[in-house]
Amino acid sequence: MTVENRYDVIVAGAGHNGLTAAAYLARAGLRVLVVEKNDWIGGAAVSRSLHDGWTYSNCSYVCSLLRREIARDLELPKYGLQVIPYEGGASFTRDGDFHLGDNDWRLCCQEQMLTWLLDAAWGFDVSVVDETHSIAGLSLQGPTSYAVLEAAGLDVSQLKPFDLAHVDHDLMISRTGFTGDLGYELWCDWDKAEALWDRIWTGGAHQGLRAIGYEAVNLARIEAGFLTAGVDFQPVHATERLHRGQTPFELGLGRLVDFNKGHFNGRRELLSKRENPRSLLMRFDVEGFKPSEGSLIYNRRKKEIGHITSGIWSPTAKRNIALAHVRMPDAGRSSGLQAEIYTLQEGKWDTRMARLTPVTKAFFAPPRARATPPART
The missing domain is CATH 3.30.1360.120 (Probable tRNA modification gtpase trme; domain 1)
Known part of the structure; x- marks a missing residue:
């Protein structure tokens, strides 16, 4: 064997695993040879035409499980990788519901999204923390909501729609809600929620404050034209x-x-x-x-x-x-x-x-x- 055709590594099989291993070895500076018995490469990641008008997928659907760091390291989207969601469905996101600080977001949603977030975080320098049982949220909505907060000693006069601020110690208030009217959402540690409730209730004693359920919220959100998952669309x-x-x-x-x-x-x-x-x-x-x-x-x-x-x-x-x-x-x-x-x-x-x-x-x-x-x- 001459110097010209000597290899550091020979990979047997040009399936998706073999090609991935070969690509990483080559990136590390090794001379790599991939050998394949078939006249096509890709292994289970290939859809082939077995007969005229009939294309068969071995197991190409499992490529949706491909680790994201591999797709990023090998720049696979640049070479045509496209993972199409089942049945043409699509996901769309924005940069988080609440931007708490540099590289720090809080996502609040109706649907349970933790598993999806953990899957999407593979290969990225990001941590996902479930705050469901550590952060409590209280929604205060309606024309007198500002007056109630003022009476409770909480200054939110400079908050614009969708703004948020730490108004008090361990208390964050955002000018948000699901009613389309003037309203706020208050966020605090789980064990301080009862004291916050009492404080707000005392402040609203003369402002017509009432505790309401979903039926009233549903009326308000339809008046505002807001959508509800599982009702107006199916995730x-x-x-x-x-x-x-x-x-x-x-x-x-x-x-x-x-x-x-x-x-x-x-x-x-x-x-x-x-x-x-x-x-x-x-x-x-x-x-x-x-x-x-x-x-x-x-x-x-x-x-x-x-x-x-x-x-x-x-x-x-x-x-x-x-x-x-x-x-x-x-x-x-x-x-x-x-x-x-x-x-x-x-x-x-x-x-x-x-x-x-x-x-x-x-x-x-x-x-x-x-x-x-x-x-x-």
Whole structure:
């Protein structure tokens, strides 16, 4: 064997494991030879055409489990690696719900996301800590919420919408909420939550403060046009039936997708769906006063084209309002849409067709929600 054809390492098999090992050895400065008995390489990571018109995947779907540091070290996206989420679903993120400091974020969400976050953290210099049972959150919402905090000795006069600040020792307050109205969320250590509750309750003694449950919050969030997971859309990782997941563009959240930030999982799939959504989530004024949640939507009483996910009679806006999924191209119509509403009256079910009028903005968006400093009443 001459010097020219001498190798430091010979890798038997050009499957994805063999190629990965060879690539790292070559990066370390070794001379590497990869030998493969087949006339194709890639092993289980290959989809091959076994017959005309029939492409077979050995086990290429398992490449979604590829360690992220390998994809980054070997610059695999640069050479065409694209992991497409199952059934065309897509994930979209922003830089955390709360930016607590340099490289420090707190993510608060309705769905349980810890497992996904831990998987996504592989290969990155990042730590993920579950604060579910160490940090308590208290939501204070409504037109007098600023006055209540002021009466409790907490100064939030300079907080703008979505701002957050450490207002007191071990107490962080953010001007956020799920109602679309003036409101705040208070964050403290778990063992100090009861004392904080008492402090707020004392401050709101003369401000009409009341403890409310989800039903009231649900009314407020629909008036604001806010979406709820599992109601107005199905998280793609939780769907069991094909084609039930929605893209950000179908939910009216396309502004949250940044195609200029470089490669990310699902980018190619999202680009293909951006201009051709299957349906659109729309806001409607509903004729009459009967709540329309769960109703089917028809185009001129002939063709079923969608359904209403959330529908209420709004006590604040004094309107019958709804959020609904409408299939394309009917989502582009401004007239001719009707909802088939079923009502139970004195033990008898009745049905009526109600005219739907598209609405482009929130049903209720009071200026006090954005004023700084806010009014006290």
